[in-house]
Structure formats: structure tokens, C-alpha cells
Amino acid sequence: MKFAADAPLGKLSKWLRIMGYDCAYPAVLEDQDPDDDRIFLTRTTGVKGKGVLFIGCNYIEDQIDTLNTLLPIKDNIKPFTRCTLCNTPLKTIEKESVFTDVPDYIYVTHDDFQICPSCKRVYWRGTHRERMEGIIEALFVRKPNPKS
Incomplete structure (x- = not known):
């Protein structure tokens, strides 16, 4: 879709x-x-x-x-597979390739990275992703209507 x-x-x-x-x-x-x-x-x-x-x-x-x-x-849903900026499907990239593109702490503490082949934005699994996963889960949990 x-x-x-x-x-x-x-x-x-x-x-x-x-x-x-x-x-x-x-x-x-x-x-x-x-x-x-x-x-x-x-x-x-x-x-x-x-x-x-x-x-x-x-x-x-x-x-x-x-x-x-x-x-x-x-x-x-296939979360975190597209670039949020330009909509291009993300590709897995070797850690060594992002050394100059991510903060030092991120490079040291993470092993898995994805990159957008179009705009070159680098993605990793950080706390922001965990928050987004929680939001996605909450979006699809129907809450009872308080007026019913």
C-alpha cells in the first residue's frame, strides 16, 4: 500500500x-x-x-x-525501513562506514546502522526509536470511548 x-x-x-x-x-x-x-x-x-x-x-x-x-x-507495518526525510528505503551499512557520520558515543555504543541511499542520513537504534515503537504500539490499541 x-x-x-x-x-x-x-x-x-x-x-x-x-x-x-x-x-x-x-x-x-x-x-x-x-x-x-x-x-x-x-x-x-x-x-x-x-x-x-x-x-x-x-x-x-x-x-x-x-x-x-x-x-x-x-x-x-514494517517500522524503520524508510527514510523519514525523503521516503527512500533504508539500506544496512557497515559500522566502519559511518565513523565520521555519527557522534563518537553513538559509534562506540551501537553496532547496527542503516543509511538512506538518497539523502545519506544515518539511522541507528537509539532511545528515540524505542519511544517511537511505544507510540506505534499505543496508536493501535483502541481506547474505550468515555461517552459510551
Whole structure:
């Protein structure tokens, strides 16, 4: 499943990338290739068309909940496999190759690294990743509605 998100959905596009989804951002519906099977996510009312999905909520948790209700995104998560900046799939890289690209402490305390082949951003499993894993888990745990 691939997505394209318009400008107001920047945070959603970043979280879709964190969860491993291909999400083009920012996207304009008119620029989409008709042969591309991307689902176009928009906050703009009145945008209609094949493969267009309106996301009416403001908060990221609600946006992801809406998306998961309409599509089975929870079932296909492959976290930390795409660059959050440019959407390119990440590649595993040898530790020695990142010596000059990461802080000394990170180099000494970590052995596994990934790199974005496009923008050259280096990723590693740090406390930020553990926090994101917790957020992803919490996003898909349905909370009871206090009004019911």
C-alpha cells in the first residue's frame, strides 16, 4: 500500500514513513501519475477522485485511527525501513562506514546502522526509536470511548 499526502498532512506522512509505508509528501493530486496505485490523503474538503481519502481530523492519533479504520494499515507495518526525510528505503551499512557520520558515543555504543541511499542520513537504534515503537504500539490499541 502506497500513499501520497497533501501539505497539511506532513506529520501523518512522517509517521506513515516511520511505520514503513511509502508516502510521497507533499503531493498534489493533479501531479499524481494515473498509473500509480497511491492512495491520495488530503485534508482539503471537496477534493474528489479515484483513490482519494479525506482525513478530517486534526490530531495525528485520530488521523492514524481513521486511516486504520478505513484501511488495514496496522497489519502491514514494517517500522524503520524508510527514510523519514525523503521516503527512500533504508539500506544496512557497515559500522566502519559511518565513523565520521555519527557522534563518537553513538559509534562506540551501537553496532547496527542503516543509511538512506538518497539523502545519506544515518539511522541507528537509539532511545528515540524505542519511544517511537511505544507510540506505534499505543496508536493501535483502541481506547474505550468515555461517552459510551
